[in-house]
Amino acid sequence: MKKRLVGITVVGKDKEGIVANFTNFVFEKNGNLEKVNQNVIKGLFGMYLEVSFTSRINTEKFDSDIQKLAKRLKMQVNTHHETNSQKNIAVLVTKESHCLNTILKSRSKKEIKGNISVIVGTEKTLSSIAKKAKIPFVMINERNQDKAETKILQICKKYDIDLIVLARYMRILSPNFVWRYPNRIINIHPSLLPAFPGALAYEQAFERGTKIIGVTSHYVTENLDQGPIIFQDSFKVTPEDTLESIKRAGQKLEAETLLKATKMHLSNKLDVRWRKVHIKNK
Numbered sequence: 001m002k003k004r005l006v007g008i009t010v011v012g013k014d015k016e017g018i019v020a021n022f023t024n025f026v027f028e029k030n031g032n033l034e035k036v037n038q039n040v041i042k043g044l045f046g047m048y049l050e051v052s053f054t055s056r057i058n059t060e061k062f063d064s065d066i067q068k069l070a071k072r073l074k075m076q077v078n079t080h081h082e083t084n085s086q087k088n089i090a091v092l093v094t095k096e097s098h099c100l101n102t103i104l105k106s107r108s109k110k111e112i113k114g115n116i117s118v119i120v121g122t123e124k125t126l127s128s129i130a131k132k133a134k135i136p137f138v139m140i141n142e143r144n145q146d147k148a149e150t151k152i153l154q155i156c157k158k159y160d161i162d163l164i165v166l167a168r169y170m171r172i173l174s175p176n177f178v179w180r181y182p183n184r185i186i187n188i189h190p191s192l193l194p195a196f197p198g199a200l201a202y203e204q205a206f207e208r209g210t211k212i213i214g215v216t217s218h219y220v221t222e223n224l225d226q227g228p229i230i231f232q233d234s235f236k237v238t239p240e241d242t243l244e245s246i247k248r249a250g251q252k253l254e255a256e257t258l259l260k261a262t263k264m265h266l267s268n269k270l271d272v273r274w275r276k277v278h279i280k281n282k
Contacts, residue, residue, distance in 0.1 A: 008051060019038060031053050037182065090159065090165070100126055103255075163265060164181055192212075214233060214253075215233055216232045
């Protein structure tokens with residue numbers, strides 16, 4: 001029987017015995033631990049377990065039993081079962097349309113091996129694009145990021161989301177959110193990371209007289225713009241280029257780079273080991 005993978009995320013208040021309880025649970029279910037990552041920030045505990053099974057498992061009972069354990073330990077737990085079926089995608093946006101348009105164009109050509117289930121926006125600017133594509137659009141304009149993230153998590157649960165794509169979503173996601181989707185949130189940054197971090201990357205590059213400008217697609221972690229790098233591309237800057245021409249070229253490359261990373265993820269071509277993305281040969 002082919003090895004079956006299950007991802008388990010555990011988030012909650014830091015306390016003793018959490019790791020032992022969940023790893024023992026896995027062993028009791030005859031599972032093997034493939035990966036264990038854990039972190040604590042300001043008393044918030046986050047852990048990701050990747051578990052494999054070589055024998056058939058009852059997924060409903062597995063999920064039910066682990067939720068009972070989570071309730072007893074007062075932790076929030078999500079399980080993600082790897083299947084061959086189409087993955088559900090949530091696209092998060094703000095007001096820039098270039099990345100969303102490129103993704104939807106690829107979708108219309110049936111080039112994406114996944115289903116764009118919902119588009120979530122911090123404002124209504126791009127709602128008409130979603131309507132034209134016949135994709136549900138949900139606006140969450142909560143100024144409090146914790147409240148906004150709670151609502152986004154509810155939406156992701158409603159649509160059974162496997163992958164989150166940040167198509168120029170201009171808010172910083174907290175560890176409480178990111179830890180629930182380890183290596184399943186893709187973002188792009190208009191720079192060959194780690195140079196020129198933050199929102200004004202093009203301005204910084206232009207002011208510094210950069211001769212090559214790049215774009216980086218990466219998985220999102222709790223460290224801003226420092227997640228495992230999936231793909232990078234670049235373009236040359238000439239003396240004739242202006243800030244506006246650089247931005248136009250950069251936005252085009254942003255969209256292409258984000259789309260390529262998304263396709264690679266959906267094709268199961270990526271594997272993250274020791275904070276580095278490895279491209280699978282098959």
